[in-house]
Amino acid sequence: MLRRVCLMVTVSLLSLCLSGCLVGEGKYLKKVEEAESLNKSLTSLQQQYDALSAENEILKSSVSKLTKDLAAANKDKEKLAADNKELDKVLKAKSDTLSKNISELRQKVTDLETENARLKDEIANLKKAKEEEVQKTSKTYEDLLEKMKSEISQGQVTISELKGKLTVNMVDAVLFDSGKAEIKPEGLIVLQKVIDILKNIKDKSIRIEGHTDNDQIGGALAKKYQTNWELSAARAINVTRYLQQQGIDPLNLSAIAYGEFKPVAANDSREGKAKNRRIEIILVPKE
Template identity: 45%
Template sequence: MNRIHWVPLFIAALLAGGCVSTGTYEKKVEEARLLDNTVKALESEYAGLLKQKEGLVLEKKDLTQNLTAALQQSADLQQDLVSARADTDRLERVLSTRSQEAGQAMAEMRQNIDRLEGDNRRLQQQITDLASQVEKERVARETRVAEVKSTYDELGSKMESEITRGEITISDLQGRLTVNMVERILFDSGRADVKPAGLEVLRRVGEILGGVKEKEIRVEGHSDNIPISTRLAQTFPSNWELSTARATNVVHFLQEKVGIPGERLSACGFSEFRPVADNATSEGRAQNRRIQIVLVPIEERVEAPPTK
């Protein structure tokens, strides 16, 4: 803004009138000077106000932009808050569900623990019972072994002469006592009836073996590989029939004459198919023609199938 320098003009006007005294003039000059200073101050203040206005306009613009940004940020934060609340609600539902599931799982786990503890107690009891049973079986087995050994010793003592002549052999393998009797002491060649001398031997053997408890007495008939002669073929078509008939007759004698219960006896024939010696020699064939009386544990007995 261009300022008009009116003070000199005012002074000049006063001088031109010629009616102003010196004192008045000086007073007016001073007033004009003060007024000019006031105007200058006002102009300076006005310029400052204009500059301040420009600054305020810029500041307002910045504030407006900041306000717009703040409002947008507030809107974004509000949206985030809504999303956060939704997530919180969802998480609370998930946590509630998981808490229920965890509670149910804990309850099931406690039930399983209780069941396992019960199973463990039963298992411990079974182990205790089994250990007791094993101990009883061990004692019983040792008793049976001792009984078999005693029977073995008794047979060896009472059948000493037959053993010495090679007519009888006795073996004890893992508690299975076997009395092996060659053919000549019991039977004539090709016959199944026990000879009188053989009956006496069978009686002594049967009385000893019959005293052994919890054992089955199995009588096995064996032959050599020489076919049955034509003369005997009608009675014994093969060595199967001959070996089985001999074993059966021995069982009959042990049951009927010695008094051994029938449920403890069994008979079987093996023909020539379980030799103990070489059938190529007469000595070997003589050893293969034999009766074996075997003490078998009761648990090995073959039970007959139930009748329908």
């Protein structure tokens, strides 16, 4: 645009000179030089203008891109802030839950330590009681051995002790006549030795067990005792009743009949049968 204006000015000046205006040749040349200088300046300015315009477009594009990037960054920032807020809530909730769980676990540990201490004391007390019980049983065992050494030496009585269970095993011939359940006078004397020791025992249950061999009851005796069950039961009950009559607490007494079904020896010999016909007086811990 500027170039066209300059050309028009130049043409106008030349027309004036040709139309008769008197201008000196030097003055004319000077004007021509000025016009050329103006053309050069104009060309330079046009180039600068074009370069600035191009740079301006680039800058506008950069500003637009940066504006979009800024908007996206602000959006990301807002989203990140929202996410952080939600994350803070989640972390706080988890922290509160963990703190509560830790507190509960600590309380459980405290409770367990208290319970363990209680159980430890209880176990110690039970051990002590067990030791005292064993000592009492051992003392009773020793007393019975001393009291009944004559019957023991004759094989009429055996006494055993195992894990707090004391058993006085008496062959039936010591207490009963053959086929009878009534205690004979000699048997009462032997029983009294046992009673003298048992009557001082208050913390044990006393179980009287009746046993027989496997010979079946027959003849007139079968009218009274149909089987060995009845005979062993009658003998056990009579011994139990006598212990009660002699002052032993009936709450600590029980009578059991096993008949022929709990032998301690084979029933294929006279000696084996004799061992199986027996009364056992057993001391066991109270339930």
